[in-house]
Amino acid sequence: MSTFRLEDLKQYSDVLRTRQGEPLNVRFVEPRDTEELQHYFRSLSTRSRYSRFFGAISELPKGLLHDFLQVGERERFTVVATKMVDSFETIVAEARYALHAETSTLEFGLSVSDRWQGHGIATALMKNLECRAAALGAEHMFGDTLRSNETMISLARKSGFAFVNHPDDWKLVRFDKEITVASKDIPCASWRLAALSRQAESPSALA
Numbered sequence: 150m151s152t153f154r155l156e157d158l159k160q161y162s163d164v165l166r167t168r169q170g171e172p173l174n175v176r177f178v179e180p181r182d183t184e185e186l187q188h189y190f191r192s193l194s195t196r197s198r199y200s201r202f203f204g205a206i207s208e209l210p211k212g213l214l215h216d217f218l219q220v221g222e223r224e225r226f227t228v229v230a231t232k233m234v235d236s237f238e239t240i241v242a243e244a245r246y247a248l249h250a251e252t253s254t255l256e257f258g259l260s261v262s263d264r265w266q267g268h269g270i271a272t273a274l275m276k277n278l279e280c281r282a283a284a285l286g287a288e289h290m291f292g293d294t295l296r297s298n299e300t301m302i303s304l305a306r307k308s309g310f311a312f313v314n315h316p317d318d319w320k321l322v323r324f325d326k327e328i329t330v331a332s333k334d335i336p337c338a339s340w341r342l343a344a345l346s347r348q349a350e351s352p353s354a355l356a
């Protein structure tokens with residue numbers, strides 16, 4: 150199991166850009182985000198929340214909120230993308246991902262606040278998740294979405310995912326992609342840190 154010390158979490162942060170070039174900080178969620186995260190989900194439109202959780206909820210139920218705030222436990226992780234708005238660090242997107250080590254796959258779900266949809270944030274966040282997945286040793290990444298979610302289906306298609314039927318639920322479609330991250334790009338902090346720790350474990354490999 151991956152272990153993350155709270156004081157170390159910040160080193161896994163990345164700066165992404167919206168399509169207009171505005172910076173976004175992508176970082177693991179922290180306990181101090183509890184209120185802001187719940188506020189983020191409450192503020193999503195009913196439709197966006199339904200698309201994210203495949204059911205009608207007005208906020209994260211207590212158990213799910215607790216799960217969202219755990220980073221690394223059972224190889225599950227939550228990241229938030231934040232922006233400074235009127236000097237407040239505001240969550241504009243979130244993603245939750247889980248490593249299934251037995252199949253070398255990473256499962257994920259994500260959302261972008263309605264106000265910020267259409268700015269290329271999900272495109273950039275999915276690319277970042279791909280890098281985080283590679284750093285965890287995953288070979289494929291996949292997500293599930295409602296068959297009616299044209300936005301997510303179009304986004305997944307443009308991001309190079311292929312579609313398969315969901316194994317258990319006909320209302321859902323699964324999108325899956327083989328992970329290809331060019332090591333020369335070192336496109337996220339997790340990748341860099343994983344490479345450094347591999348180097349520390351077997352320094353002779355580079356001699």
Ligand SMILES: CC(C)(COP(=O)(O)OP(=O)(O)OC[C@H]1O[C@@H](n2cnc3c(N)ncnc32)[C@H](O)[C@@H]1OP(=O)(O)O)[C@@H](O)C(=O)NCCC(=O)NCCS
Pocket residue numbers: 196197198200201257258259260261262265266267268269270271272273292293294295298299300301303304307
């Ligand atoms: C799906 C979602 C994550 C997309 O986020 P986003 O940041 O708006 O996406 P992007 O701006 O990166 O858009 C990427 C592509 O998605 C598609 N897209 C975006 N908005 C769209 C819309 N309103 N209608 C149809 N397609 C759309 C387009 O193909 C777009 O590419 P383009 O801008 O080159 O045309 C966002 O709409 C969302 O949070 N929805 C609610 C939660 C959800 O559906 N999650 C997915 C299931 S886990």
